[in-house]
Amino acid sequence: MDYALDSKLARFARRIKPAKKKKRLAPPSPFKQYKEGLPDDKAEQLREFFEDFSAHCLIAKKEKKRLQTDFERAILHYENAGVSLEKALDLLAVKNLGSFYARPPVLWFPLDDAAKIYPLSMEHGIMSIFRLSVYLKQSVVPELLQMALNFTIKRFPSFATTLKKGFFWHYLDTTKRRFTVEQEKGVPCESLKVALSGSQSFRVIYYENRISVEFFHVLTDGYGGMAFLMALTSEYLRLMGVEIEPEGMLWDVNAIPVAEEVENAFAKVPRSGSASGFMDKLAVQMNGKLSENKPSRVIHFKMNASELKAVAKKHHTTITVYLLTLMFLAGRAATDELQGEASIQVPVNMRKFYPSKTVRNFSMYCGIRMPIEETTDVQSIIVKVDEQLQKKASKESMDAMLMATVRLVKFLKYIPLILKQRVAKVVYGFLGDKIFTNTLSNLGVINVPPAMAEHIESMDTVMGPPITNRASCSVITMNDIATFSITKTTFDPTFEEAMYDLLLADGISITVEGSDFYEA
Amino acid sequence: MKLKITYPPVEKRKLQRRHLLRIIRWPVLFAVVMSPVVNYILGGKAWSLIVLMSIYMAWSLVLSPDLVEYNRISQSIKLISFSCSLLAMIDFFLSPGWAIDVVPIVCFGGLVITGVMFFTDIDRQKQNMLPMLFLIVVAIIGSIVGLSIWHEKVRWPFAVMGATAVLLLVACIITLRGEFLRELKRRFHVK
Numbered sequence: 182m183d184y185a186l187d188s189k190l191a192r193f194a195r196r197i198k199p200a201k202k203k204k205r206l207a208p209p210s211p212f213k214q215y216k217e218g219l220p221d222d223k224a225e226q227l228r229e230f231f232e233d234f235s236a237h238c239l240i241a242k243k244e245k246k247r248l249q250t251d252f253e254r255a256i257l258h259y260e261n262a263g264v265s266l267e268k269a270l271d272l273l274a275v276k277n278l279g280s281f282y283a284r285p286p287v288l289w290f291p292l293d294d295a296a297k298i299y300p301l302s303m304e305h306g307i308m309s310i311f312r313l314s315v316y317l318k319q320s321v322v323p324e325l326l327q328m329a330l331n332f333t334i335k336r337f338p339s340f341a342t343t344l345k346k347g348f349f350w351h352y353l354d355t356t357k358r359r360f361t362v363e364q365e366k367g368v369p370c371e372s373l374k375v376a377l378s379g380s381q382s383f384r385v386i387y388y389e390n391r392i393s394v395e396f397f398h399v400l401t402d403g404y405g406g407m408a409f410l411m412a413l414t415s416e417y418l419r420l421m422g423v424e425i426e427p428e429g430m431l432w433d434v435n436a437i438p439v440a441e442e443v444e445n446a447f448a449k450v451p452r453s454g455s456a457s458g459f460m461d462k463l464a465v466q467m468n469g470k471l472s473e474n475k476p477s478r479v480i481h482f483k484m485n486a487s488e489l490k491a492v493a494k495k496h497h498t499t500i501t502v503y504l505l506t507l508m509f510l511a512g513r514a515a516t517d518e519l520q521g522e523a524s525i526q527v528p529v530n531m532r533k534f535y536p537s538k539t540v541r542n543f544s545m546y547c548g549i550r551m552p553i554e555e556t557t558d559v560q561s562i563i564v565k566v567d568e569q570l571q572k573k574a575s576k577e578s579m580d581a582m583l584m585a586t587v588r589l590v591k592f593l594k595y596i597p598l599i600l601k602q603r604v605a606k607v608v609y610g611f612l613g614d615k616i617f618t619n620t621l622s623n624l625g626v627i628n629v630p631p632a633m634a635e636h637i638e639s640m641d642t643v644m645g646p647p648i649t650n651r652a653s654c655s656v657i658t659m660n661d662i663a664t665f666s667i668t669k670t671t672f673d674p675t676f677e678e679a680m681y682d683l684l685l686a687d688g689i690s691i692t693v694e695g696s697d698f699y700e701a
Numbered sequence: 702m703k704l705k706i707t708y709p710p711v712e713k714r715k716l717q718r719r720h721l722l723r724i725i726r727w728p729v730l731f732a733v734v735m736s737p738v739v740n741y742i743l744g745g746k747a748w749s750l751i752v753l754m755s756i757y758m759a760w761s762l763v764l765s766p767d768l769v770e771y772n773r774i775s776q777s778i779k780l781i782s783f784s785c786s787l788l789a790m791i792d793f794f795l796s797p798g799w800a801i802d803v804v805p806i807v808c809f810g811g812l813v814i815t816g817v818m819f820f821t822d823i824d825r826q827k828q829n830m831l832p833m834l835f836l837i838v839v840a841i842i843g844s845i846v847g848l849s850i851w852h853e854k855v856r857w858p859f860a861v862m863g864a865t866a867v868l869l870l871v872a873c874i875i876t877l878r879g880e881f882l883r884e885l886k887r888r889f890h891v892k
Contacts, residue, residue, distance in 0.1 A: 241824065291892035303768055305722070346770050346831065347888045354828055354887065365709055376771030378825055388709055445892075473720060480704065594891040674702075681702045696708035 212253040215260060223266050227256075233275045238282045240357045247359040248282065251327050255420070258324040264422075272420055273328060277435065281335035286355035290339050294447035294590045295542035296399040300344060300351040301605035306475070308372040309398035310645040311622075313410045313657075314391050316638040321387040322421070327362040329417035330385050334360050336434045337409055339443040339541060340400055344375045344382055349598055353382075353399070362387065368699050369479050370645040370668070373397050385413070390638070392417065398542065403624050403642065404530055405540030408432050411629060418636055428630045439538075446543040447587055450535055454577075456584035461548055461616040464524035467515040467651040469673025472699070475646035478669045480677050480695035482684065483639060486626070486663040492687045496559065498567050501527070501623045504656060504665065505549055505570065506563045511679035512618055513556040515651065523618040524550045527574060531583065534576045545582045547573035548617060559683075613648045620644060620653035627659045634660055644668050652676050672698060725764060732756055747794045754790055758783040774815050775832040781811030782836075801851060805858035808840050812865045820876070827877060831888045833869075840866035 209217075216227060234252060238245050252273060259269035292300075299309045334341050341360065342353035356379040365388035375382050375397060382397040392414060396406050412432040415425050427433055493503040505525055512523050528546045537543055549569045556562055572578065593601055624642055639662040644653040651671040657664055667677050684691055733756055740749035762780060785804045792800030815833050819826045844863025848856055874881050 289887050291890055300769055305765060305768065343828070344769050345828065345887070347890055348831070349889065349891050351769065352887055352890060356828075366712065368711055369708065376766070376768055378772045378829060389707075391707070473723065479708065481707075678702055693702055693704045694707045695704050697706055697710065699711055 210253075212257055215257060219266075226266065226270065230270050230275065234278075236283075237275050237278050237280070239284070240282050240359075244358045245282075248331060251324070251331055251359065254324040255328045258322060272422070277332040279335040279435065281341070282357060284357075286357045288338055288355045290342065290353040290443060290541075291445065292351055292353065292399055293445040293539075293541045293543070294586050295402075295544065297350060297590060298605065298609075299397070299399045301602050302609040303372075304606070306372055307648060308645070310370040310373065310395050311398065311403070311406065312370050312393055312395040312643040312645075313403070313406050314393040314641050314643070315410060315414050315659075316640065317390045317392065317414075318636055318638055320390050321392055321417075323362060323364065323387060325420040326385070326387055326392060326413075326417050329413055329420055330360055330362050333409070333413045333416050333434045336412060336432055336436065336438060337540060338438050340383060340409060342382065342400070343379055344397070344399060346598060349594060349596070351399070351598070356381070360385070364388065365391075365393065368474065369393075369476060369643050369696065370395055383409075398645075401540050402530075402542045402544045403528070403622065404532060404543070407624065407627065408540055411627070414637070415629075415633055418633060421636075423632060423636060425630055425632045430628055430630055431633070441538045442540055444537070444539050445541060446531070446535065446537040446539045447583065449537070450531075450580075450583055450587075452584065452587060454584055455581050456588050457581045459582070459585055459589075461524065461550075462522065463615050464548075464550070464618045465516055465518045465521035465553055466615070466618060466649060467512055467671070467673075467676055468517050469515065469651050469671030469675070471649075471651070471670055472672060474699045475670045476668045476699065477672055478696055478698050479643055480667045480669065480693065481641050482665040482667075482681065483692040483694060484663045484665065484684070484689050486658045486661045488689050489663050492689055496563055498563055500656070500663070501621070502563065502567045502570055504623075504654075505566050505621055506559055507680055507683045508619055508621060508654060509551050509556050509562060509566065510559065510683055511676050513553060514679040515673065515675040516553070518553055520553060522550045522552050523556065524548045524616060526614075526617040526620040527570065528620075528622045529574045529579055531579060534579060545579050545586070547578060547582075549573065615649050617647075617650060619650055620647070620655075622653075622655040624655065624657040627657060629659075638662075639664055641666050646670050722764065729756060729760060729764070750794055751787065751790055754783075754787050758787065770829065770832075772826075772829045774818050774826060774829045777815055777818065778811065778832040778836050781807065781814075801847075802858050805843065805847065805862040808836075808843065809858070809862045809865050811836060812840060812862070812869055816865075816869050816872070820872070823876065827880060827884065830873070830877075830884050833873075834888075837866045837870050837873075841870075 216224060219227065231249070231252075234249065238248055240248070255273055256266070256269050259272070260266070303309070338355065339353060341355055341357070343356045345352055345354045358379050360381055362385045365386040373382060373384060373395070374380055382400050384395040386393045386395070392410070394406065394410050394413065401409070412434050415427070415431050416434050418425060425431070489500055489503075493500045496503055505527070508525055509523055516523075526546050526548055528544050531543045531545055547570075549566055551562055551565065555565075622642070622644060627640055629637070637660060640657050640659040641664040642655045642657045643666050644655050646668055647653050647670060651669065651673070653668045655666050667680070669677070681691060681693070733753060736749040736752040740747065762776070762783070767775065785807055788804055788807065789800050792798070815836060819830070819833055840862050844859040844866065847859035848863070851859075877884065
């Protein structure tokens with residue numbers, strides 16, 4: 182009996198000994214070492230700084246610790262970069278946190294009318310995500326990017342949220358935590374884990390000189406996403422010591438958010454006229470086996486924007502129409518079908534018809550259709566594409582689609598979410614993206630202040646992988662570089678190769694960048 | 702077309718996990734189809750319904766967990782709801798007569814567990830109140846129905862379950878006060 186007790190005690194002692202040893206051996210943190218080496222006046226300055234931080238940060242203990250570590254890492258980065266402590270503390274001034282971390286969460290946001298479908302239709306591995314990236318001229322400093330996010334998030338209260346389930350609809354509930362920046366490791370536009378308490382519905386990632394933000398579409402559309410990315414980048418550059426005057430092009434991260442910026446703009450549109458625009462015939466799909474991992478690859482064509490514009494002008498049209506035309510032709514090459522219609526979805530920013538500052542979703546879309554048999558060369562279809570785009574992306578057509586959305590939401594509003602979810606999954610699973618062949622989202626020319634532009638190389642935007650479509654495309658222009666991006670869901674390279682050849686044939690020089698194939 | 706790689710390589714493990722989940726679907730689907738067939742051929746009691754319910758339970762809790770609000774309260778309540786349904790089915794289809802006592806006891810246990818989870822981490826868990834409210838409402842309705850239908854039999858499990866649910870509800874209201882109403886407003890909005 183005694184022996185058994187002794188052996189138990191011995192086992193217990195063995196179990197606790199290594200822990201003690203480990204504790205003794207743990208080296209002091211680099212920041213502690215740095216702090217201990219400081220002269221008294223600077224140590225006092227630092228102590229006051231963190232006291233101020235404590236007064237401004239009343240979130241959960243664990244999150245506060247993380248936030249404090251972010252400050253410590255940033256200070257160490259400045260120290261290693263030869264920046265004086267005074268300057269570092271000035272750049273990292275606690276006032277930049279605002280009162281975001283000092284107050285408990287109160288706000289909540291019902292989903293806007295366009296966002297309501299996204300959580301209803303999502304499945305494991307299928308989530309509407311899009312990505313915006315900015316390429317800097319220097320490698321990203323993660324410590325400062327994290328601080329830039331810590332300072333920027335307060336300006337976008339509808340982004341500092343977690344998706345929650347209500348009885349009738351989902352909604353966004355404010356979450357006060359330290360939002361994280363991660364090094365890019367996964368597949369672009371990979372599903373976000375939005376299910377856990379306090380999880381974020383966007384992802385800030387960096388890789389070499391690229392800062393990317395991936396958004397779950399419940400939060401925002403391209404316009405809102407761009408406002409966030411530009412605000413984040415300008416804050417990052419400020420922390421890097423670059424002085425930028427916003428010149429009305431950037432969001433001031435220290436300004437107080439106003440209701441108009443987070444409103445459901447659909448509710449403000451006058452409700453009259455006919456409603457139509459959702460249903461359409463099934464479109465011809467490009468061939469090629471769908472990959473198991475989506476996207477199978479991401480490709481960027483980087484072109485000179487002036488060259489591209491000149492070529493579009495030569496065809497008496499816009500860049501969007503020109504690219505749409507080439508996409509129809511490239512799509513034609515990527516399918517074995519001889520009959521039927523191809524259709525390209527084109528998102529339309531409703532802010533151009535109803536000016537709004539909202540960063541929530543406020544976009545609709547139209548479908549440009551073209552019979553396969555008629556898709557033979559640029560000249561034969563470019564006028565038809567132009568005519569269709571003008572008509573289908575007009576205010577009248579968009580109003581009709583918007584009305585259909587508003588009415589659908591109104592019709593469904595008293596049906597419990599559990600039923601809506603089942604029906605949406607069946608309908609979405611049945612239709613999905615089958616009425617389109619491809620997508621083209623043109624975010625246009627992004628203008629930023631010159632002081633900021635000189636630190637940026639280019640930008641790109643990646644659409645989330647479609648379900649049935651073999652590709653979806655987007656284009657964005659910055660610093661005279663137009664980046665046409667293709668999100669692929671098949672290993673068949675015909676579409677991008679045809680697109681490349683068509684652009685090359687028109688005398689446009691292209692640099693091709695992208696990912697390798699994502700194979701299991 | 703020469704492509705310059707500007708994206709990091711992705712861990713194969715991450716991609717293979719997704720692949721594995723896709724593969725698992727097939728044996729599950731096979732079991733879903735085969736168990737009613739075998740049950741029909743062999744005859745006897747409808748045990749295949751229990752199998753189907755168990756598969757759905759495993760699928761829903763382990764293989765295809767919730768995409769929104771996956772937290773300890775919601776998952777515990779899901780587990781309790783599935784367990785109660787499974788017990789009721791076993792009682793009804795295989796060996797009748799005991800579930801009337803057992804289900805309210807399991808439900809009572811569930812209320813206690815979720816109550817502890819809720820009140821020990823209230824700051825975070827108040828955002829996850831809806832599933833618990835549902836369990837409370839179901840427990841109250843269940844106890845009223847149970848007490849009125851089976852009033853001739855032993856009724857203490859229903860009484861205990863109902864009383865616990867009411868207590869938990871009162872405790873929530875007292876603790877959260879205004880926030881309780883705000884939470885209800887969010888959860889039941891139609892905007």
